[in-house]
Structure formats: C-alpha cells, structure tokens
Amino acid sequence: MSNYEIAVLAGDGIGPEIMAEAKKVLSAVEQTCGLSFTLNEYDVGGLAIDNHGQALPEYTLRGCEQADAILFGSIGGPKWDNLPLEQRPERAALLTLRSHFDLFSNLRPAKIYPGLEALSPLRADIAASGFDVLVIRELTSGIYFGQPKGLEGEGEEQFAYDTMRYSKREIRRIAKSAFEAAMKRGKKVTSVDKANVLVCSRLWREVTEEVAKDYPEVELEHIYIDNATMQLLRTPNEFDVMLCSNLFGDIISDECAMITGSMGLLPSASVNETGFGMFEPAGGSAPDIAGKGIANPIAQILSASMMLRFSLNQIEAADLIDDAVLKTLADGVLTGELLSADKRHLAKTTSQVGDAICQHI
Amino acid sequence: MSNYEIAVLAGDGIGPEIMAEAKKVLSAVEQTCGLSFTLNEYDVGGLAIDNHGQALPEYTLRGCEQADAILFGSIGGPKWDNLPLEQRPERAALLTLRSHFDLFSNLRPAKIYPGLEALSPLRADIAASGFDVLVIRELTSGIYFGQPKGLEGEGEEQFAYDTMRYSKREIRRIAKSAFEAAMKRGKKVTSVDKANVLVCSRLWREVTEEVAKDYPEVELEHIYIDNATMQLLRTPNEFDVMLCSNLFGDIISDECAMITGSMGLLPSASVNETGFGMFEPAGGSAPDIAGKGIANPIAQILSASMMLRFSLNQIEAADLIDDAVLKTLADGVLTGELLSADKRHLAKTTSQVGDAICQHI
Ligand SMILES: CC(C)[C@H](C(=O)O)[C@@H](O)C(=O)O
Numbered sequence: 119m120s121n122y123e124i125a126v127l128a129g130d131g132i133g134p135e136i137m138a139e140a141k142k143v144l145s146a147v148e149q150t151c152g153l154s155f156t157l158n159e160y161d162v163g164g165l166a167i168d169n170h171g172q173a174l175p176e177y178t179l180r181g182c183e184q185a186d187a188i189l190f191g192s193i194g195g196p197k198w199d200n201l202p203l204e205q206r207p208e209r210a211a212l213l214t215l216r217s218h219f220d221l222f223s224n225l226r227p228a229k230i231y232p233g234l235e236a237l238s239p240l241r242a243d244i245a246a247s248g249f250d251v252l253v254i255r256e257l258t259s260g261i262y263f264g265q266p267k268g269l270e271g272e273g274e275e276q277f278a279y280d281t282m283r284y285s286k287r288e289i290r291r292i293a294k295s296a297f298e299a300a301m302k303r304g305k306k307v308t309s310v311d312k313a314n315v316l317v318c319s320r321l322w323r324e325v326t327e328e329v330a331k332d333y334p335e336v337e338l339e340h341i342y343i344d345n346a347t348m349q350l351l352r353t354p355n356e357f358d359v360m361l362c363s364n365l366f367g368d369i370i371s372d373e374c375a376m377i378t379g380s381m382g383l384l385p386s387a388s389v390n391e392t393g394f395g396m397f398e399p400a401g402g403s404a405p406d407i408a409g410k411g412i413a414n415p416i417a418q419i420l421s422a423s424m425m426l427r428f429s430l431n432q433i434e435a436a437d438l439i440d441d442a443v444l445k446t447l448a449d450g451v452l453t454g455e456l457l458s459a460d461k462r463h464l465a466k467t468t469s470q471v472g473d474a475i476c477q478h479i
Numbered sequence: 480m481s482n483y484e485i486a487v488l489a490g491d492g493i494g495p496e497i498m499a500e501a502k503k504v505l506s507a508v509e510q511t512c513g514l515s516f517t518l519n520e521y522d523v524g525g526l527a528i529d530n531h532g533q534a535l536p537e538y539t540l541r542g543c544e545q546a547d548a549i550l551f552g553s554i555g556g557p558k559w560d561n562l563p564l565e566q567r568p569e570r571a572a573l574l575t576l577r578s579h580f581d582l583f584s585n586l587r588p589a590k591i592y593p594g595l596e597a598l599s600p601l602r603a604d605i606a607a608s609g610f611d612v613l614v615i616r617e618l619t620s621g622i623y624f625g626q627p628k629g630l631e632g633e634g635e636e637q638f639a640y641d642t643m644r645y646s647k648r649e650i651r652r653i654a655k656s657a658f659e660a661a662m663k664r665g666k667k668v669t670s671v672d673k674a675n676v677l678v679c680s681r682l683w684r685e686v687t688e689e690v691a692k693d694y695p696e697v698e699l700e701h702i703y704i705d706n707a708t709m710q711l712l713r714t715p716n717e718f719d720v721m722l723c724s725n726l727f728g729d730i731i732s733d734e735c736a737m738i739t740g741s742m743g744l745l746p747s748a749s750v751n752e753t754g755f756g757m758f759e760p761a762g763g764s765a766p767d768i769a770g771k772g773i774a775n776p777i778a779q780i781l782s783a784s785m786m787l788r789f790s791l792n793q794i795e796a797a798d799l800i801d802d803a804v805l806k807t808l809a810d811g812v813l814t815g816e817l818l819s820a821d822k823r824h825l826a827k828t829t830s831q832v833g834d835a836i837c838q839h840i
C-alpha cells in the first residue's frame with residue numbers, strides 16, 4: 119500500500135475550516151483507493167507569526183522538505199496587515215516557499231460549472247457560451263525575483279527599480295508545461311506577452327515558438343497582455359491554456375477566477391521539475407467569514423485532488439474526487455455564496471458540503 | 480479671434496475616414512465659437528512607411544513641434560505586421576511621439592452611455608449599475624522606457640531583461656494629474672500597484688500618499704493590479720479615477736474600454752507639463768472595416784474635444800462637442816456596431832453620424 123507524507127499548512131482565516139474538509143475527503147479516498155496518508159500539520163502565515171515570530175518558520179520549511187507534497191490553506195488577515203511588507207504572511211510565506219522549492223509551474227484552472235453560469239459577472243449570453251481555461255503561470259522568475267531591485271538617488275530624483283528577467287531555460291520549461299497540459303485538454307496554447315515593448319517578451323515568444331515545434335497538434339497563438347484582458351471578456355470561450363510570465367499570470371489568473379464568479383471552487387497547483395508541489399485554493403483567507411462554518415471547502419478539496427494528480431500521480435483517486443465534486447454541485451449541495459439571494463436559505467454548511475463529497479467517493 | 484495650428488496625423492485603416500468627421504466638427508465649432516483652426520496634415524504609421532520609409536518621418540515630427548496640438552487617427556495594419564517590431568507603425572510612431580514630447584499623462588475616459596448598457600460584456604445588472612472611469616496612465620517611464628534592457632549570455636542561460644523604473648518626480652507629476660482630475664469628477668482616486676512585490680510600487684504608494692495630502696477632499700485608495708482586474712468586473716461602479724503606471728495603465732485602460740463594449744466611442748489624451756498633447760481614439764485602425772464608411776467617428780470627434788479642453792483650453796467648445804455627441808447618441812443616430820443584430824438595418828454611416836453631431840453644434 120502506497121503511503122504518502124503530506125505537509126498540511128492550514129494557515130489563517132477560513133484555512134483551518136476548509137482544510138478540515140479536505141482531510142475528510144483524503145481519508146475517504148484512503149479507504150476507497152487503498153492509499154494511506156500521513157498528514158503532518160505545521161503553522162504558517164499569521165498563525166506562525168503569532169506562535170513563532172515569522173510567517174514561514176524554519177520547522178515548517180523542514181517539514182515541507184520531508185513531505186511528498188504540501189497541502190496549503192490560505193493565509194493573511196487584518197491582524198497582520200500593518201507589518202512591514204516583507205514580513206506579511208502572504209508575501210513572506212508564499213514567495214519563499216515558491217523559490218525554496220523551485221515551484222516554477224503554477225497551474226490555475228478556472229471554469230464556469232454547469233448550472234452556475236449566473237454567478238459570472240459576464241453577460242448571460244457570454245457566460246452561457248462556456249469558459250474553461252487553464253492558466254499556466256511562471257512562478258519563480260520574472261519581475262518578482264529579478265535582480266537588481268532597489269532604491270537610489272536623493273530628493274525628487276530618487277528612483278526605484280525592479281528587473282524583469284527571463285532566461286531561455288526558464289521560458290522553455292514553463293512553455294513545456296503549457297504544451298503538455300494543452301495535449302490533455304483543448305490543444306490550444308495562448309501565450310500572453312507584451313512583445314511590442316519588452317525584450318523579455320520577445321525571448322518568450324522565440325522560445326515558445328521553438329517548444330511548439332515539438333507539439334505539432336497544439337495550436338499556438340500569441341496575444342498582448344492588454345488585448346488578452348479584453349478578449350477574455352468578449353470571447354472567453356476561445357481560450358484553452360494561457361501561458362503567462364509571473365506578473366502577467368498573476369493578473370490573468372485573477373481575471374479568469376473572477377470571470378467564473380465562484381472563487382470558492384478554484385484550486386491551484388505550484389510544482390517543480392521533480393513533480394513536488396504545493397496545492398492551495400485560488401481565493402484568500404476571507405477573514406470576514408472565518409469561523410462561521412459557511413466557507414466553501416471545494417477549492418481546498420480540489421487542491422487535494424490536484425495534489426494526487428500532479429505530485430503523487432494517483433490519477434484515479436484524483437478523478438474520483440473531481441467526480442464527487444461535480445455530483446455534489448449537480449445535486450445542489452451548495453454553500454451560500456453560490457446561491458442567489460432568494461435561495462440562500464437552502465445553503466449548506468462547510469462540513470455538509472465536505473460530507474456530501476465524501477459520500478460520493 | 481484665436482487661431483490654432485493643429486497637426487493632423489490621420490494614419491492608417493479607418494484613421495482617414497474618422498478624421499474627416501472630426502475635421503467637419505472642428506469647422507462647425509469654428510463658426511459657432513469664433514475660433515479658427517489651421518489643420519496641417521502629415522503622414523504617420525504604415526502610410527508613412529510606404530511614403531517615407533519610416534513610421535514617424537522627420538517632417539511629421541517637425542510639423543508636430545510647430546503645432547499647438549496633435550490630432551492623431553489610428554495606425555497599423557496587416558501590411559506592416561511582418562516588419563521588425565521596432566519599425567512597426569504602432570510602436571515606432573507612438574512610443575517616439577510620447578517620449579519626444581514628454582507626454583507623460585495619458586487620460587483614458589471609459590464610460591457606459593445611457594441606453595448602451597447592453598453592449599457591455601458585463602452582466603446586465605452590473606452594467607446597469609453604471610460605469611464611468613477615468614484611467615490616468617503614466618506614459619513616458621516605467622518598464623516601457625527604463626534602462627537597461629537587453630539580452631545577455633549564451634545558450635540556454637541566455638537571458639533577456641527589462642527595467643521598471645520610477646523617480647519620485649515622475650510619480651509626483653502623474654499623481655497630481657490624477658488628483659486634479661478627481662477634483663473635477665467623483666473625488667476618488669484608486670491607485671493601482673503591486674506594492675507587495677515591486678519596489679517601484681512602494682515608492683509609487685509613498686509619493687501618492689504625499690500628493691494626497693494636498694487634496695484633502697479626494698479619497699485615496701490603493702489596490703493591487705491583480706485585484707483591480709477582478710474588482711472592475713464585480714463592482715465597476717465603485718471606481719472613479721484610476722491612477723496607474725505605464726504597464727498597469729495599458730492593461731487597466733484596455734479592460735475598462737472593453738467593459739464599456741463600445742470602443743468606437745472612447746477618446747484619449749496624452750499631455751505634457753506645458754499642456755501640449757496628442758489626442759487619439761482608444762481603439763485601433765480596424766483594417767477589416769476600413770474604407771467601408773461604417774466606422775464610428777465618435778472616438779475621433781471626442782478626441783478633438785479633449786484637445787480643445789486640455790491643450791487649447793477652449794472649454795466651452797469642448798462642452799459643445801460633448802453635448803452634441805450625447806444628443807446624437809440619444810437620438811439613436813448610431814453606427815452598426817452599437818446596434819443589436821435585429822436593428823442593424825438602422826445603422827448610420829460614418830459621415831451621417833458626423834453630420835448629425837455637426838447639426839447639434
Ligand atoms: C501575495 C502575492 C505576492 C501573490 C502573487 O502576486 O504572486 C498572490 O497575488 C498570488 O497570486 O498568489
């Protein structure tokens with residue numbers, strides 16, 4: 119029997135509540151699929167600042183190093199918003215984990231589920247045409263990490279600078295991720311850049327074209343970031359895989375998430391070249407609804423499914439969870455934010471949704 | 480009688496057709512307001528590449544230098560898309576004009592006009608809640624122009640780099656533009672940045688806060704670019720003036736334009752510290768519909784109005800044009816792209832719309 123060690127970093131806000139449901143689902147999967155998970159919990163984020171003085175304590179990082187994968191909740195909240203930027207939970211923990219484990223490939227699927235079209239902020243006819251996109255975002259380079267970065271000069275001429283930087287190697291590996299993913303989906307890659315202005319984008323285009331040669335079945339198209347932001351609103355159903363640098367992927371993946379109108383359903387994966395990865399909901403820690411038992415656990419549960427699929431290579435188990443989620447949604451077992459005002463009294467709690475998913479497993 | 484010299488750069492695609500209508504409107508204004516315009520035409524863009532070997536010929540630049548303002552059409556098209564990037568019409572002409580005249584302040588108003596809500600790609604209830612935003616984009620610095628920029632190294636380790644760079648002085652002057660504009664509108668400035676990652680954004684925040692002290696009546700709020708992209712879809716009516724760096728403004732202004740669903744109505748202004756400026760439609764040269772007499776001239780006409788307002792300080796004349804446009808829209812004198820399929824047979828031509836606006840002046 120395969121046994122996996124999972125580092126569980128539930129974090130702040132709704133993190134612990136939704137993580138509890140993901141753990142339930144993992145234990146349902148243990149029984150059905152003959153797997154075994156050892157879940158080791160570590161503090162992270164605001165909780166870790168309170169308990170250990172920093173958002174990503176050494177013992178948490180060591181725990182992650184020993185694990186087969188990291189299941190991450192969500193972090194941050196008003197309590198820690200007045201700390202200096204470098205110490206704030208989101209930045210200190212996320213950016214460090216990404217670069218420490220070289221989690222260069224960030225997968226952010228976003229889709230409008232059947233029956234939930236009305237949640238999309240897009241016009242009814244556009245939302246009805248369908249939306250199912252996988253954003254592949256480069257996560258460990260670009261302007262986030264490029265050096266030099268700093269502040270120089272005096273008075274009004276004092277200036278700040280950041281460096282956007284990409285090597286061919288970095289571009290090639292993320293482009294490959296995108297084409298591999300496209301082969302399993304709609305066989306179309308839309309590469310997002312600003313090649314009319316950025317030298318980085320030109321190298322990006324060049325290398326992406328090279329990688330495309332190895333995937334003759336996949337259609338490659340290039341689009342400027344400004345135009346991408348627009349076309350996603352006009353013809354969202356024309357996109358399949360969107361390949362983006364770090365900064366552009368940050369923007370595009372959030373736009374895609376909002377287009378679905380159901381952030382509580384969206385998981386994400388960040389993996390490195392060995393397949394090791396960190397899996398977390400796309401949404402935030404939602405401190406305003408934390409502790410009320412009303413948060414949607416599905417993003418966290420689908421993050422566990424992505425973990426099984428991408429890091430542990432347990433495809434069957436992952437499919438089982440995805441199916442169970444689909445059935446639960448189809449059954450109308452929904453948390454309140456997915457329901458219109460007149461149906462809100464039918465809302466299920468966080469744990470009712472988790473239970474329903476377990477029953478389908 | 481005030482006489483103004485205008486450099487008219489009609490350009491490619493629909494540029495000449497819509498410029499013809501703007502010229503009609505300017506001559507209507509000459510009569511009504513007792514002004515006089517000398518319109519000097521210069522080649523620019525693809526046309527200039529064909530006639531003079533470059534997108535922005537020396538004689539055009541000199542002509543602009545002698546003028547009181549530049550009225551610009553639109554440039555580019557498939558014919559010139561295979562040129563090296565640096566020589567393509569959009570980039571070669573626009574970026575050079577912006578930096579040559581230090582046109583640091585780009586004003587891009589975007590609004591949903593009464594009666595045209597159905598054109599917005601947003602859900603009916605969201606579009607009905609209203610949208611009227613002015614994006615103030617910094618246009619001569621940031622990652623567009625920051626040095627160094629280049630390509631280094633060999634093989635797979637070859638890397639490209641671009642520099643995002645802002646001085647306090649550059650931030651201060653664009654922030655002032657935003658607060659000045661907000662004083663004449665809804666008294667709210669939303670500054671868009673990525674201060675959790677970029678040093679430039681932190682200086683941006685710091686200087687913006689300083690500038691805000693001089694405008695106690697204006698509410699200032701900061702938002703991350705990723706979140707801005709989302710909130711514009713969810714609660715578009717909560718924005719008034721959006722203050723952006725060059726790259727973020729490129730993205731946000733295009734998202735805002737698409738939210739209106741009527742790109743053919745949107746003008747833009749790019750001005751420097753002396754008030755000199757260039758005025759142009761927000762949309763492109765639309766080569767697919769060029770020469771058919773069906774392009775919407777309103778973006779070009781409202782660009783002429785912005786020219787009167789911001790460069791020539793002829794507020795009354797500008798108000799007159801804006802009013803005439805509103806009345807024309809209210810009368811239902813619309814080009815085809817503003818009409819639903821079943822009403823398309825009622826579409827007016829480019830010159831009919833221009834004539835209707837002149838009649839209201
Ligand atoms: C918290 C922040 C640094 C982070 C990012 O920009 O990468 C977040 O927006 C995300 O997308 O995970």
Ligand SMILES: CC(C)[C@H](C(=O)O)[C@@H](O)C(=O)O
Nearest residue numbers: 314315344569570573574729
């Ligand atoms: C053509 C391009 C360089 C330009 C820009 O990015 O500034 C365009 O997108 C614009 O917004 O005017």
